[in-house]
Amino acid sequence: MATSDSAPRARGEYAKSSQRRKEIISAAVEVFSESGFRDGTLRTVAERAGMTHAGMRHHFPTKVDLLEAVLKWREVETLERARLTHPIGIDVIRTWIASVAENTTRPALVELEAVLSAEAISADNPAHEYFNDLYRRAEDLLTRAFATMAERGELRAEIESEVAARLVLSTTLGLQSLWLRNRSIDVATELRIYTGVLLTVEL
């Protein structure tokens, strides 16, 4: 799945086309966040990007191609940020919570994930495997962090690493979905309280 612009000829044309793609993806994020993938229409996306849906086809031949671009955008916006710093142990948890806090400033991102991932529960949804994989990797990341902490005696002895990881992940997902309905909830603070209870050290 390499990018389609593999042969960069004139730099100007490439930059312009790249900019257009970004505008379309941005519009698609809005529409898919509001209406989901199935009900979000190409005509609506195109309208917000200032085009017709037929013109958009030059950049994204099918609707699924557009979805894949949106998911890739989402990926870059979230996981990459946390991975570049290579934290270990308790710093993974701190980075996780900081990332959740930052998400509070970007409701569109949170809503996109909530809506698309729920749709993707159906096995025939084009994003089904994407979200299965996403959550499995998140669980692995947290499990490794808690395992390291357990060796150091920083995790309560009666809590297994895998269980702690799933609790943090599920609480994050649940709190975010409640927050989408009631923006007065302080997601990061409540997540920090909850996670702190699992530990023997200060978070």
Added chain:
Amino acid sequence: MATSDSAPRARGEYAKSSQRRKEIISAAVEVFSESGFRDGTLRTVAERAGMTHAGMRHHFPTKVDLLEAVLKWREVETLERARLTHPIGIDVIRTWIASVAENTTRPALVELEAVLSAEAISADNPAHEYFNDLYRRAEDLLTRAFATMAERGELRAEIESEVAARLVLSTTLGLQSLWLRNRSIDVATELRIYTGVLLTVEL
């Protein structure tokens, strides 16, 4: 819609119509669970109920009418059950967890709520207010229970009732949505572990 027919006849017809409605609702729960409200079609629902979608219109004039019936059925199946036993304090939490455990035997119910509630994040969704209200009432129920427990010293002193309530609710929602992707997760057990950490007494 009462006919001029006399009693025995009318009773039979009424019971038949009521039974037909239940069959349609049952089919709608299946279809909406699998495909959501927007993508789940009246034709599919009707087919599973052994009718045509036009014939179904006699029982549910519009698609939104059918959705409302499904939501009402779901309501009766869950929250009502917990409310009828009138538990207080820690017994509310125990009843909650027992209810979550029972949900494990009914994936369609859990998937229905996950898919419909995510769709209903959009303010223009017909079930938007329904889910806002549902989660607010669940939070109130749990907050009152934890407040009672706090008075009895059963809740860790540093945890506020409102926060404990939201943590249990969000963890429940998050665990269920992970469970829909990986059925090997023991939702009730992990929820019990997590809730137990918040308490000073055995759950």
Added chain:
DNA sequence: GTCTATAAACCGATAGAC
């Protein structure tokens, strides 16, 4: 109560002009 048949609207995809 349930059916057949169809209206009216909308969807994604595409052909072809410019």
Added chain:
DNA sequence: GTCTATCGGTTTATAGAC
């Protein structure tokens, strides 16, 4: 690159026969 025009398919809703 973007447009107009349109195709084939799908949807909800409805009219009317039985």
